[in-house]
Amino acid sequence: MPRNGLFIEYEYCTGCHACEVACKQEHNFSDGMCGIRVDELVTAGPDKVHVDFIPITTRFCDLCAERTAKGEQPACVKHCQAICMAYGPVTELVKAMEDKPRSLIFAPK
Amino acid sequence: MAKGNEKIVNSTMWSAGCGSHGGCGCEIYVQDGKVVRVEGDKNHPFNMGRLCPKGLAIPQYMYHPDRVTHPLKRVGERGEGKWQRITWDEALDTIEKKFKDIREKHGAESVIFCQGTGRDIGGPITFLMYAYGSPNWVQVGLAGHACYTPRLGAMFATQGHYSVLDASQFLEKRYDSPEWTPPKYIILWAQNPAAGCFDGFYGHWIVDCMKRGSKLIVIDPCHNWFTSRAEVHLQNRPGTDGAIALGMLNVIINEGIYDKEFVDKWCYGFDELKERVQEYPPEKVEKITWVPKELLIQAARLYAGNKPSAIQWGEPVDAMPAGTVVAQAINQLWAITGNIDNPGGNVIARNSHGVTTYPFSSAELTKLYGEDLVKKLNEKRIGANDYPMIKNFRGWVQPDVLIEQMETGKPYEVKAAWIQTSNIIGGQAADPRRHYNAMKKLDFVVVVDLFQNPTSMALADIFLPATTFCEKESFRSWWQPLGVTVKAVDGVDESRSDWEINLEMAKRLATNPIKYNTVRELIDDRLKDGNTNFEKLKAKGCWEYPPEGHFTRPYYRYEKGLLRGDGQPGFDTPTGKVELYSTRYEEWGLDPLPYYEEPKESPAATPELYKKYPLILTTGRRSPVFFHSEHRMIPWLRELDPDPKFEINDKTAEELGVSNGEWAYIENQRGKVKMKAKITPTAHPKVITAPHGWWLPETEGKEPNLFSTWEYNINNLTSMGNQGKSGFGGTDYRSSLCRITKIKD
Numbered sequence: 001m002p003r004n005g006l007f008i009e010y011e012y013c014t015g016c017h018a019c020e021v022a023c024k025q026e027h028n029f030s031d032g033m034c035g036i037r038v039d040e041l042v043t044a045g046p047d048k049v050h051v052d053f054i055p056i057t058t059r060f061c062d063l064c065a066e067r068t069a070k071g072e073q074p075a076c077v078k079h080c081q082a083i084c085m086a087y088g089p090v091t092e093l094v095k096a097m098e099d100k101p102r103s104l105i106f107a108p109k
Numbered sequence: 110m111a112k113g114n115e116k117i118v119n120s121t122m123w124s125a126g127c128g129s130h131g132g133c134g135c136e137i138y139v140q141d142g143k144v145v146r147v148e149g150d151k152n153h154p155f156n157m158g159r160l161c162p163k164g165l166a167i168p169q170y171m172y173h174p175d176r177v178t179h180p181l182k183r184v185g186e187r188g189e190g191k192w193q194r195i196t197w198d199e200a201l202d203t204i205e206k207k208f209k210d211i212r213e214k215h216g217a218e219s220v221i222f223c224q225g226t227g228r229d230i231g232g233p234i235t236f237l238m239y240a241y242g243s244p245n246w247v248q249v250g251l252a253g254h255a256c257y258t259p260r261l262g263a264m265f266a267t268q269g270h271y272s273v274l275d276a277s278q279f280l281e282k283r284y285d286s287p288e289w290t291p292p293k294y295i296i297l298w299a300q301n302p303a304a305g306c307f308d309g310f311y312g313h314w315i316v317d318c319m320k321r322g323s324k325l326i327v328i329d330p331c332h333n334w335f336t337s338r339a340e341v342h343l344q345n346r347p348g349t350d351g352a353i354a355l356g357m358l359n360v361i362i363n364e365g366i367y368d369k370e371f372v373d374k375w376c377y378g379f380d381e382l383k384e385r386v387q388e389y390p391p392e393k394v395e396k397i398t399w400v401p402k403e404l405l406i407q408a409a410r411l412y413a414g415n416k417p418s419a420i421q422w423g424e425p426v427d428a429m430p431a432g433t434v435v436a437q438a439i440n441q442l443w444a445i446t447g448n449i450d451n452p453g454g455n456v457i458a459r460n461s462h463g464v465t466t467y468p469f470s471s472a473e474l475t476k477l478y479g480e481d482l483v484k485k486l487n488e489k490r491i492g493a494n495d496y497p498m499i500k501n502f503r504g505w506v507q508p509d510v511l512i513e514q515m516e517t518g519k520p521y522e523v524k525a526a527w528i529q530t531s532n533i534i535g536g537q538a539a540d541p542r543r544h545y546n547a548m549k550k551l552d553f554v555v556v557v558d559l560f561q562n563p564t565s566m567a568l569a570d571i572f573l574p575a576t577t578f579c580e581k582e583s584f585r586s587w588w589q590p591l592g593v594t595v596k597a598v599d600g601v602d603e604s605r606s607d608w609e610i611n612l613e614m615a616k617r618l619a620t621n622p623i624k625y626n627t628v629r630e631l632i633d634d635r636l637k638d639g640n641t642n643f644e645k646l647k648a649k650g651c652w653e654y655p656p657e658g659h660f661t662r663p664y665y666r667y668e669k670g671l672l673r674g675d676g677q678p679g680f681d682t683p684t685g686k687v688e689l690y691s692t693r694y695e696e697w698g699l700d701p702l703p704y705y706e707e708p709k710e711s712p713a714a715t716p717e718l719y720k721k722y723p724l725i726l727t728t729g730r731r732s733p734v735f736f737h738s739e740h741r742m743i744p745w746l747r748e749l750d751p752d753p754k755f756e757i758n759d760k761t762a763e764e765l766g767v768s769n770g771e772w773a774y775i776e777n778q779r780g781k782v783k784m785k786a787k788i789t790p791t792a793h794p795k796v797i798t799a800p801h802g803w804w805l806p807e808t809e810g811k812e813p814n815l816f817s818t819w820e821y822n823i824n825n826l827t828s829m830g831n832q833g834k835s836g837f838g839g840t841d842y843r844s845s846l847c848r849i850t851k852i853k854d
Contacts, residue, residue: 014303021162
């Protein structure tokens with residue numbers, strides 16, 4: 001079994017929070033529990049202020065095992081409004097990373 | 110993905126639930142008669158499988174313990190919070206009797222029909238209102254009617270039609286459509302599209318275009334995600350967008366980089382516009398707007414020199430002083446560069462198949478309800494006789510005139526209100542205290558909603574429980590595609606859809622018999638314009654685009670004779686051309702050419718006041734997890750944005766001794782509210798941004814607290830009565846003055 005993960009091209013993450021609520025709905029999490037969280041990163045450069053958002057998986061992310069077992073996308077990947085997330089074997093995701101600046105891979109499980 | 114024995118129902122979303130304006134395709138998962146999950150529909154061209162947080166939180170919204178799911182009547186004093194559950198029969202009988210009595214004694218016009226901007230409300234509410242015989246369709250307290258109607262009116266006058274940025278949404282193959290091309294440059298004008306789907310436009314289509322090569326020019330007083338990725342950021346003083354538009358017109362015209370062929374053939378009044386914009390050289394515009402002239406010139410050159418390019422604009426345009434003038438000038442930018450109804454430009458937007466759900470124009474109102482009726486009702490429509498543009502464009506009441514009329518009873522008294530989808534006191538109205546006082550005096554108030562809110566608690570005599578879109582049948586024609594909302598489950602407890610409620614009420618109140626027995630009959634009748642019906646659309650997956658060559662499908666329809674009633678090429682304006690010199694504005698007694706107007710309160714207009722309130726306040730900052738004043742009670746959403754926060758620049762905060770996360774007052778001469786400081790270099794040092802619509806559903810609902818609306822609703826700092834010359838725009842939602850003070854206790 002290959003190890004699977006999430007590829008996030010955060011260059012395009014707008015911080016809309018769809019991944020977080022998709023995760024809560026899918027797992028029916030309550031009281032702030034969530035498998036993914038989006039952080040805001042504000043950096044003041046010499047000529048402009050940059051705003052980026054970074055989704056980070058938490059220890060509650062199970063990569064939507066029930067969905068992916070049936071060939072479905074994880075709920076966060078499916079609903080990402082910026083379409084900047086992908087699910088797959090980590091080895092494949094690393095290849096995708098080659099030509100994507102500002103990207104991340106998480107392999108939570 | 111279905112789990113266990115879940116049933117999947119495909120549908121079209123349009124509030125309530127998600128709240129917003131989008132028409133996302135969704136899959137509703139149902140188990141044992143309950144909605145367990147809502148997911149995006151990958152086959153739907155609108156959202157292509159995606160959904161926003163509000164759409165994804167629908168199960169919590171539907172089955173929330175605070176949702177009102179039975180008709181209620183007030184048994185104590187207004188605002189005491191004493192309610193009694195009653196039957197639908199009792200509720201409807203009471204309303205019928207009251208409304209008939211009021212009509213008999215005071216005339217139908219003394220009842221106002223009040224909506225917000227959620228749900229598919231424009232359809233059902235006009236249906237009921239005209240059946241009853243009132244002309245008074247209103248968004249109470251929406252100063253200057255500052256929400257899209259000013260922009261629609263300006264486009265109607267200028268080009269006869271509405272335009273939106275072309276993100277391929279008018280074609281079913283979307284980004285794969287061979288005739289489409291992405292805009293080379295997108296001007297994001299006063300909008301953060303990541304936060305929602307404003308005016309029927311799915312915000313993340315902008316991101317889709319960026320991935321396909323579109324570059325950005327952003328006009329915004331603050332830094333944000335889009336400005337970080339923009340080639341040019343015009344960081345202007347709030348309220349001065351009109352000067353930016355005029356300055357860009359000046360550069361494009363004087364440098365001769367406009368589309369000469371398009372202007373010669375299809376535009377009227379170019380010489381007059383050219384003369385007018387000479388008053389706005391970049392040096393002068395820099396002084397007004399704080400935008401360095403080099404950046405203004407660069408933006409103008411990039412936009413005009415790269416065809417196709419397109420403009421996506423936001424509500425602040427409507428709220429500007431003279432909002433219809435600012436919108437006119439922006440419209441002229443895409444006109445003189447030939448970016449009308451071209452792929453990747455500002456494509457002409459018409460409601461799919463010519464079907465109307467929500468009437469966006471006088472023509473659609475007339476088509477649905479008849480010319481005689483609409484004309485007759487116009488005689489008593491509030492504000493119509495004060496403002497020719499209000500009279501001759503759509504059918505709205507002018508809200509700033511309404512509040513005066515409610516207070517003075519002149520020329521006639523307002524006696525009752527039917528409030529459906531509108532939290533007037535807690536969200537929509539400027540100067541909510543003034544509206545509270547005026548509406549408290551009404552004889553009878555009905556609220557149709559899903560949750561109690563400050564408005565229903567303060568005013569309602571009868572509360573009727575409405576449904577989310579999962580519990581109702583409806584149809585959607587807002588640009589493209591044509592769609593139907595399919596009922597996945599019955600209304601929770603006794604709740605009913607807005608269409609059901611209004612059809613039933615209309616049958617009881619109509620002066621002419623209603624020809625529909627059921628909502629389905631009404632929907633199918635409306636869908637006849639599109640040669641289809643509910644079942645056919647449902648069988649197709651809930652949506653359909655019009656056929657090739659249809660007048661609601663792009664491109665270049667002005668060349669093909671698809672825009673005018675007479676079938677001739679050209680635009681549906683008096684001259685048949687895009688009117689840079691607007692003969693309609695002239696007829697309405699307005700300046701036919703654009704000009705700049707300074708906000709009523711600003712460092713330039715009121716320097717003395719500015720000494721006392723040295724920061725510019727701009728309100729209405731959007732949260733991606735809330736729709737206006739909705740959703741504060743939904744745990745999955747609230748935990749992502751738990752408190753009302755104002756954004757303040759780090760250096761400004763340091764000078765004031767305010768620390769990050771500290772609760773502080775935002776105040777001006779009209780009032781003060783409490784919010785938490787978010788200290789960030791994204792804020793302009795001279796500008797405070799605040800979100801609107803904050804109330805705390807977890808706190809006491811009854812008076813005087815009214816869910817803490819007086820403490821947190823930023824509109825307590827805004828006012829009515831600043832409307833522009835056209836009756837539209839001119840509010841202080843987006844540009845007034847304030848100061849930040851520390852809370853001492």
